[in-house]
Amino acid sequence: MSEPSGDVLLEISDLSLVFRTSRGPIKALNGVSLNVRAGEIVGIVGESGCGKSVTMMAATRLLPKGSAHITAGGIRLFGNDPMKLSERELQHVRGKLVSTIFQEPMNALNPTRRIGEQIVEIIRRHQRLDAKAATSKAIGLLRDMLISEPERIMQAYPFELSGGMRQRVLIAMAFSCEPKLIIADEPTTALDVTVQALILSLIKHKAASTGTAVVFISHDMAVVSQLCDRLYVLYAGRVAEAGTTASVLAAPAHPYTRALIRCLPGLVAPKQPLEQILGTLPDLLDPPAGCLFKARCREADERCKAVPPLAAIGAARRAACWRRIEETQSA
Amino acid sequence: MTEPPLLSVEDLEVRYRVTSGWFGGSDVHAVNGVSFSVAEGETIGIVGESGCGKTTLGQAILGLTDISAGAVKLRGTERDRARRTQIQIIFQDPQSSLDPRLPVWRLITEPLHIRGGYANKQLIDRASELAVSVGLRPEHVDRYPHEFSGGQRQRIAIARALAVEPALLVLDEPTSALDVSVQAQIVNLLLSLQAQRKLSYVLISHDVSLVRHVADRVAVMYLGQIVEEGPTLDVLDAPSHPYTRTLLDAVPRFDRPLASIAPRAGELPSNRTLPTGCFFRERCPSATAGCEQPQLLVAADGLRKVRCHLVTNVHGMGRPRSAPRPAFPSDATA
Numbered sequence: 083m084s085e086p087s088g089d090v091l092l093e094i095s096d097l098s099l100v101f102r103t104s105r106g107p108i109k110a111l112n113g114v115s116l117n118v119r120a121g122e123i124v125g126i127v128g129e130s131g132c133g134k135s136v137t138m139m140a141a142t143r144l145l146p147k148g149s150a151h152i153t154a155g156g157i158r159l160f161g162n163d164p165m166k167l168s169e170r171e172l173q174h175v176r177g178k179l180v181s182t183i184f185q186e187p188m189n190a191l192n193p194t195r196r197i198g199e200q201i202v203e204i205i206r207r208h209q210r211l212d213a214k215a216a217t218s219k220a221i222g223l224l225r226d227m228l229i230s231e232p233e234r235i236m237q238a239y240p241f242e243l244s245g246g247m248r249q250r251v252l253i254a255m256a257f258s259c260e261p262k263l264i265i266a267d268e269p270t271t272a273l274d275v276t277v278q279a280l281i282l283s284l285i286k287h288k289a290a291s292t293g294t295a296v297v298f299i300s301h302d303m304a305v306v307s308q309l310c311d312r313l314y315v316l317y318a319g320r321v322a323e324a325g326t327t328a329s330v331l332a333a334p335a336h337p338y339t340r341a342l343i344r345c346l347p348g349l350v351a352p353k354q355p356l357e358q359i360l361g362t363l364p365d366l367l368d369p370p371a372g373c374l375f376k377a378r379c380r381e382a383d384e385r386c387k388a389v390p391p392l393a394a395i396g397a398a399r400r401a402a403c404w405r406r407i408e409e410t411q412s413a
Numbered sequence: 414m415t416e417p418p419l420l421s422v423e424d425l426e427v428r429y430r431v432t433s434g435w436f437g438g439s440d441v442h443a444v445n446g447v448s449f450s451v452a453e454g455e456t457i458g459i460v461g462e463s464g465c466g467k468t469t470l471g472q473a474i475l476g477l478t479d480i481s482a483g484a485v486k487l488r489g490t491e492r493d494r495a496r497r498t499q500i501q502i503i504f505q506d507p508q509s510s511l512d513p514r515l516p517v518w519r520l521i522t523e524p525l526h527i528r529g530g531y532a533n534k535q536l537i538d539r540a541s542e543l544a545v546s547v548g549l550r551p552e553h554v555d556r557y558p559h560e561f562s563g564g565q566r567q568r569i570a571i572a573r574a575l576a577v578e579p580a581l582l583v584l585d586e587p588t589s590a591l592d593v594s595v596q597a598q599i600v601n602l603l604l605s606l607q608a609q610r611k612l613s614y615v616l617i618s619h620d621v622s623l624v625r626h627v628a629d630r631v632a633v634m635y636l637g638q639i640v641e642e643g644p645t646l647d648v649l650d651a652p653s654h655p656y657t658r659t660l661l662d663a664v665p666r667f668d669r670p671l672a673s674i675a676p677r678a679g680e681l682p683s684n685r686t687l688p689t690g691c692f693f694r695e696r697c698p699s700a701t702a703g704c705e706q707p708q709l710l711v712a713a714d715g716l717r718k719v720r721c722h723l724v725t726n727v728h729g730m731g732r733p734r735s736a737p738r739p740a741f742p743s744d745a746t747a
Contacts, residue, residue, distance in 0.1 A: 347626035
């Protein structure tokens with residue numbers, strides 16, 4: 083499978099970002115490169131602190147202005163640098179072109195207003211529709227989310243709904259302005275598996291029918307494998323590996339990706355020790371030179387003292403590991 | 414006469430009185446008649462979705478919540494103060510289960526401190542010993558919880574539970590707050606401690622693959638009842654109860670594309686007023702005549718018990734069981 087050929091909606095190149103803190107700058111991103119094309123579902127996987135949310139928040143300029151600073155690299159969102167947009171232009175991009183679904187649906191809804199009012203407000207802010215048309219559009223969106231009595235839910239307050247129902251409302255809101263790109267940041271992590279399965283299939287079907295691209299942020303490799311066309315594996319604010327989901331899972335190239343998959347229970351016989359990734363994440367206040375994974379890597383050697391580039395290692399596959407890069411070159 | 418099992422839970426019921434609301438109080442029926450036993454060195458996994466009563470069940474075993482009916486017995490006798498130390502618990506979030514103001518040696522030996530009669534020197538020595546047994550370094554005992562990562566904090570919590578030499582640990586989502594790479598470390602630690610010390614575990618988790626890896630037997634809970642119980646691989650690889658199948662079909666797996674939208678993927682009914690008949694009837698894809706009757710947990714095949722008349726044939730209606738299937742591609746090729 084070759085790289086999808088749609089328009090590039092988001093392009094992040096070599097992005098480095100620090101958070102200024104009283105203990106010094108935390109180097110949250112150390113050269114992240116990724117892109118998202120129209121209509122595809124892209125997964126960003128990694129453990130906590132790897133920079134997956136920070137990358138996407140930087141792309142939509144949601145990070146606090148005072149503490150977050152881009153130190154290198156750049157972002158192109160629909161051809162513009164989000165850092166240079168005016169507040170008004172940014173509102174247009176965020177509502178009309180990109181929308182975000184967060185992990186905690188309760189925090190994303192206004193607790194004092196009815197569900198219907200909140201959806202209609204968003205629709206009317208970005209589209210020329212009267213109240214009646216916006217209401218019927220909202221009801222249609224809720225119905226698409228398999229909500230059985232959308233008229234009743236429109237009248238409800240967020241606290242009256244279950245977590246899974248709230249998340250479905252937020253997905254309906256995210257699709258309401260027909261954005262080109264939706265960023266879903268761990269949207270099912272707080273939910274039970276049966277509800278998660280429903281939400282994932284709703285996102286997948288709705289995205290396919292509207293042609294919307296989705297960036298799906300998750301720590302769960304299995305979830306990403308079911309949903310995403312391509313994936314990026316992040317480690318310590320850097321892309322370790324990228325490629326089509328099927329090819330990465332069939333033959334993970336970076337030692338970190340391999341370890342992430344192998345440490346899941348179920349791949350060894352019951353009661354046998356699981357493969358573990360030794361050590362801990364590097365301290366991002368003072369990250370080591372060279373490959374950031376080398377202290378935990380079983381394959382590390384002299385070459386790893388230099389930072390490995392994210393290089394092509396096959397058709398639509400890239401990995402930031404010297405060993406893989408050399409194997410590719412010698413092959 | 415056979416020796417009584419290490420832990421036996423008999424017809425356990427836990428109801429909470431909720432006093433808020435306009436019409437006075439109402440009861441939350443958290444656990445509704447649960448029975449199972451755990452042998453020495455054995456692990457039983459309790460799986461189910463949030464609100465199914467699995468955490469309340471764990472707390473009732475510990476004595477952290479009052480029992481409304483039924484009994485929790487340790488080696489055949491009801492749990493009393495003297496036996497309380499025999500059962501310890503590991504919570505999900507080691508951040509909130511460790512007092513941030515105490516050094517690690519005090520945290521680990523807190524149960525001994527409460528028991529009394531030890532000098533500080535003795536406590537520190539014991540703490541270092543326990544710290545080493547859970548994979549920490551002896552010098553770690555002088556530090557404070559904030560100096561440790563999530564995985565290390567969970568090791569401290571495990572060391573504390575081991576301080577009083579318990580026979581059984583209740584593990585309430587022991588790895589859910591941890592990253593996958595750290596989860597593997599804690600799972601390995603729990604498995605090796607069990608082998609060394611002949612510990613019994615009650616592993617409460619929503620993570621079916623974790624339970625499959627660690628537990629000898631599994632009980633699937635729905636609305637405060639066990640709906641299916643039996644040897645782990647029997648139950649998880651060839652589920653009988655319609656709820657067990659619904660739950661397992663929803664677990665994301667590498668070898669399977671996303672299931673198409675489940676038509677009846679509803680949510681748990683309210684546990685304020687329990688449904689009549691089978692609790693799962695409203696969501697059940699195979700609901701039929703007979704499901705309006707209360708369902709009993711009865712032996713199905715081998716060591717398995719199922720609470721569904723369609724499976725156990727109590728009302729003369731059977732259905733073919735689905736064929737066993739591998740949970741991961743490696744199982745199929747192995």
